[in-house]
Amino acid sequence: MHSIRARLLRGAPDSVLVPLPPAGLNPGPSLHLGGISNSILSPSSLRGEHNIEYSLMFRSSPGFVFHDSRGFESGAVEELELVREFIQKKASLGSMKNQLHAIWYCISTDGNRFMTAAEKQFFDTIDTGSVPVIAIFTKFDALDAAAFSALSDQGVPFAEAQMRAPEHAQAQFNQDLSPLIKQLAHPPRAVVCLRNMNKGSPDFIQKAASELIEKTSTTLDDSALKILLVQAQCVNVRLCMKAAVNSEIITKAAQNAFQEDPVTFNPIQKELIKQIFKWFPYIWVSGRLSQVVDHSVSHTFSILGLSADYWNYLADGFIQVITPLISSHLHSISPPLQVLSVGCAAVIVAAKAFWMQPGDTRPHHIASSFNHYMESGAAEDVKVAILKAFQDAPRPYDTSEGKAALLEVVLNNQMSHAS
Known part of the structure; x- marks a missing residue:
């Protein structure tokens, strides 16, 4: 089917964003993202009918709502206007939970043309404003x-041409078609290319889901929405780790510690731990209290029902187990590097804790995860990696280069969930 489906997402009341696949995104009986059962995609008398006003929800993740356009062909003015009106209406709503948060616009590449007249009309005439x-x-x-x-015509041997074809296809797309996309009046903020989804391979599906959610996250300007998006997909712990590091929580704390006295400085800061843990929602998803700590995202956490008391409880549990084990481990390095080490420990430990009890991570899982972090030698490996990345080249820590270096340390030293 060559029609275009505009994927319109909004947060549901008392809920959070969950990255689930729109029905019709390369439809097939095995397609599932975020743990959707195949039954969701089974045929029904209503399948194939699309009304953008209808809310599409999935039983496995009821907090996520899709609005599915029926698609529009060239000259289909009516459906285009319906989409335009829907976007404008959602933009005028004051409450975050009722607004439109993102649009997933699906374009099939198996046709003869890169972009149809209808697709070009959408991007040239509809300004979605702050909605990416x-x-x-x-x-x-x-x-x-x-x-x-193309590779065969260049004299590349058959087997090698087969192997290189996917990479060459992507390179040609980036070279020839990406500039055309950027020339549109209202170009998309991000582009995702999905392949082999019809095969139903869990690896392909997981990779596609991860890329789509990461690209969506980068387009969101609101920090609260980023947290909503990250917290929704508990199966992708790696994204939580990336989000925690890229939020600059750790690197800014390290920068602030630059003038601290190494003798009296305590790198185990409760506020730092709390701010890191907020990017790992499966740790605190059971908290149901009233107030929040971070007022910049207060609406988000009021929806989630999280409070300062619960965050303090989690941070205290982490600090209690980390203090006697890691304080002496870090005394030989500078305060900023101590902060980086503690931050890495919190991220890696939080990620490991998820695999101990997926979907129901508790403080004692955090404690067990940290004990494994120390006993496995990961703590020492992280310390050495931080010294190598930061000590020999003093520089501001809260920069894109600093975040990238720290992220490399975290990802290279994450603990296997099988261990």
């Missing part, structure tokens, strides 16, 4: 045949 549009090019593997032919 993510263009999803589905069936991207359909471009492999042309890429294979």
Whole structure:
């Protein structure tokens, strides 16, 4: 089917964003993201009918709401206007939970044209304002045949051309088509290319889901929405780790410790731990209290029902187990590097804790995870990696380079969930 589906998402009342696949995104009986059962995609008398005003929700994640356009072909003015009106209406709503948060616009690449007149009309005439549009090019593997032919024409051997075709297809897309996308009046803020989704492989699906959610997260300007999006997908712990590091919580704390006295400085800061843990929602998802600590995202956490008391409880539990074990471990390095080490420990331990009890992580899982962090040698490896990355080249820590270096340390030293 070559019609275009505009994927319109909004947060539901008393709920959070959950990255689930829109029905129709390369539809197939095995397609599932975020733990959706196949039954959701089974045929029904209503399947194929689309009304953008209808809310599409999934039983496995009721906090996420889709609005599905029926799609519009060239000259289909009525459906285009319906989409325009829907976007404008949602933009005028004051409450975050009722607003439109993002648009997933699906474009199939298995046709003869890169972009139809209807698709171009959408991006040239509809200004979505602060609502980001993510263009999803589905069936991207359909471009492999042309890429294979191009490589063969260059004299590349058959087997090598087959192997290089996907990479060459992506390179040609980036070279020839990406500039055309940027020239649109209202270009998408991000582009995602999905391939081989029809095969139903869990690895392909997980990779596609991760890329889509990460790209969506980068387009969101509101920090509260970023947290909502990250907290929704508990199966992708790596995204939680990236979000925690990229939020600059750790690097800014390290920068602030630059003038501290190494003798009296305590790197185990309760506020730092709390701010890191907020990016790992499966740790605190059971908290149901009234107030919040971070007023910049107060609406988000009032929806989630989290409070200062619960955050203090979690942070205290982490600090209690970390203090006697890690304080002496860090005394030989400077205060900023001590902060970086503690921050890395909190991120890695939080990630490991998820796998101990997926969906129901408790403080004692945090304690067990930290004990494993110390006993496995990961703590020493992190310390050495931080010294190598930061000590020999003094620089401001709260920079893009600093975050990238810290993220590399975290990801290279994350603990296997099987251990």
